[in-house]
Amino acid sequence: MRGAWWLVATLPLLWGFAQERRTANDGLLAPRGSLTHDYEGVELPEYYTSGPVALADNTPSDNPITNGGANLGRVLFFDRRLSVNDAVACASCHQQVNGFADPRPRSAGFRGGRTSRHSMGLINVRYFFGGRMFWDERAFSLEDQATRPLADQIEMGWLDMRELTTKLEKVDFYPPLFRAAFGDDEITMDRIALALAQFQRTLVSYRSRYDQALKNPDHLDKVLTADELRGMALFGALKPSEMEVYDLHGARSLGCANCHQTEAMISGMRPADPGTAVEDRGYSRALRQGIDNGLPGNPVQFKAPSLRNIELTAPYMHDARFSTLDQVLNHYSEQVVTRRTLDPRLRENEGTNDPARKLNLTQEEKEALIAFLKTLTDRAMMEDPMFSDPFGWPPE
Ligand code: HEC
Ligand code: HEC
Numbered sequence: 001m002r003g004a005w006w007l008v009a010t011l012p013l014l015w016g017f018a019q020e021r022r023t024a025n026d027g028l029l030a031p032r033g034s035l036t037h038d039y040e041g042v043e044l045p046e047y048y049t050s051g052p053v054a055l056a057d058n059t060p061s062d063n064p065i066t067n068g069g070a071n072l073g074r075v076l077f078f079d080r081r082l083s084v085n086d087a088v089a090c091a092s093c094h095q096q097v098n099g100f101a102d103p104r105p106r107s108a109g110f111r112g113g114r115t116s117r118h119s120m121g122l123i124n125v126r127y128f129f130g131g132r133m134f135w136d137e138r139a140f141s142l143e144d145q146a147t148r149p150l151a152d153q154i155e156m157g158w159l160d161m162r163e164l165t166t167k168l169e170k171v172d173f174y175p176p177l178f179r180a181a182f183g184d185d186e187i188t189m190d191r192i193a194l195a196l197a198q199f200q201r202t203l204v205s206y207r208s209r210y211d212q213a214l215k216n217p218d219h220l221d222k223v224l225t226a227d228e229l230r231g232m233a234l235f236g237a238l239k240p241s242e243m244e245v246y247d248l249h250g251a252r253s254l255g256c257a258n259c260h261q262t263e264a265m266i267s268g269m270r271p272a273d274p275g276t277a278v279e280d281r282g283y284s285r286a287l288r289q290g291i292d293n294g295l296p297g298n299p300v301q302f303k304a305p306s307l308r309n310i311e312l313t314a315p316y317m318h319d320a321r322f323s324t325l326d327q328v329l330n331h332y333s334e335q336v337v338t339r340r341t342l343d344p345r346l347r348e349n350e351g352t353n354d355p356a357r358k359l360n361l362t363q364e365e366k367e368a369l370i371a372f373l374k375t376l377t378d379r380a381m382m383e384d385p386m387f388s389d390p391f392g393w394p395p396e
Contacts, residue, residue: 022392025172028086031075031390035177039070039202039386047214047263048127048206056264058131058201063143065198068181073199075177076192078389081167082150083110084157090149090196091389092396093119097382099309100203105320108396109154116154118320121313123381124306126201127264135302135318142197147189161189168192203387205308207380214263221246224375231372234365235260254332254359254369258345265307265376311377325370333361 024030047053059065076082080089093107093115094100102119109115117135125133131141139145149155150164158164165187168174175185182191205211213223220242221229232238233248236257243251261268302318316322322331336346336356348354361369381387 026081026170028081028171029391029393030173031078032392033385033390035071035075035390036067037071037074037386038067039065039198040067042202042204044204045206045211045214045263048204051262053127053262053264056127056129056262056266056268058126058128058141060131060141060143063194063197065201066181068177069195069198070202072177072181073195073197073202074387075173075390076196077199078391078393080391080393081171082156082164084163085110087111088156088396089393093149093155094122096387096389097312099123099312099382101305101313103314105315107155109152110157113154117318118315121305121309122200123203123205123308123378124264124266126204127262127266127306128303129268132303137303142200143193146193146196150192165189165192203381205306205376205378205381208308208376208378210375211378213375218245225371227368227371228375229372231368231370232375234369235372237372254361255345255350256332256369259343260304260307266305267303307373308376309378309381311374312382325373326366329361329366329369333359333366 022029022032063069077090077094080086080092082089087110088108091100093102095102099121100123101121105118106114106116107119120135125142133139133142133145139148147161150158151161153159169187174187178187178191179185181195209223213220216222220232224232226246229238229246230248230251233243233246233251234254234256236253236255238246238248238253243249259267305313310316310325314323314325316325316328322328332346336342336358338347338356342356344351346356348357
């Protein structure tokens, strides 16, 4: 009994000690666990390292992924200190378990204000050709993008970036991380942007069932079910010769892969108007910035983030109008709006000014497509410590 009392009496002390070890000199949480992951050593499958996906890689020659840079980028990405009042991190709106998107239709910023558009899943951002960022591609690169949420008066709230660098200089764990990344302790906005971009370029998904299937490209049916293969054919990701192999002779392709391209499943070079923008809730804000105004030469056009992990990134589209994949398919099936700006690939005859094509999907076709889209889910990535929160912040 006496022993038990002793234990009860010391528990608060032990607890306090554990807390203290987790706290940095500014009284906020310090990162824990391994901060030295081997990002450079990740071996991506060949369809990522050669061919069209590799050609679309937007890594600039002056900011390749290094272990020091990506490790620093991870800490920055998950650190709430990056908002002016320590309220939100990049990861608050780009959550690992949700494919680095946000389950909230509009994310909450540092003072609870709402973003005008849905947060984007960040997986495979590295393979968006040309590297322009945001739904409307208004940022020129990941490096350029990184500073924008920091300065945004809804998202992270900085008016003077020098206050941010001064703040980080005073946090004990940052100078060594900058030294490991860039050779010395100096903390600049440029370096913050470079490191954030490096970390985000490590967010590549290659461990889904789809990837397992691609290990045997001539026998996809070793991993994928008949339904999933039918969905893959509908998506447009199977060649006619492959359809023969899987008894899908004559199956129709809906041409999804014309826009959601390659194994990276990401928008290609040209942005597309998928016939959704009329209800754009971000419209007024976008208009102020001189985009989305529908004027000739300046049409409404959006890119799509990678469809990898699409099962986890709901709600869907830039305005989060759809909460399920079923609703997305109903859109493509019957609800695409014919407008001047509509992408030719969604018209009755591709490349003409015809009205929007109605796909008239059957229930079985929808189910097959959704089954295929779910093969893109990469649970290993959602749990990988390389991409996880090193701080363990309490819920917001
Ligand atoms: C308050 C929520 C919020 C915070 C905080 C936030 N983001 Fe975002 N992020 C968004 C939203 C919303 C979008 C889409 C905005 C748009 O297109 O207008 C977005 C878009 C992006 C994109 C574009 C992806 C693409 O495929 O084009 C990147 C990259 C990104 N964020 C990275 C970051 C980084 C890095 C940070 C931290 C420095 C950050 N975000 C902080 C909500 C947030
Ligand atoms: C003309 C090019 C084009 C075609 C063809 C196309 N898409 Fe899209 N898709 C887009 C664009 C662009 C977006 C983003 C639109 C937006 O946010 O308003 C998008 C968004 C999506 C989304 C939601 C992505 C997200 O992160 O919110 C899904 C799912 C999707 N498409 C699936 C499909 C399927 C399945 C097909 C085939 C039936 C298809 N797409 C055909 C261009 C296209």
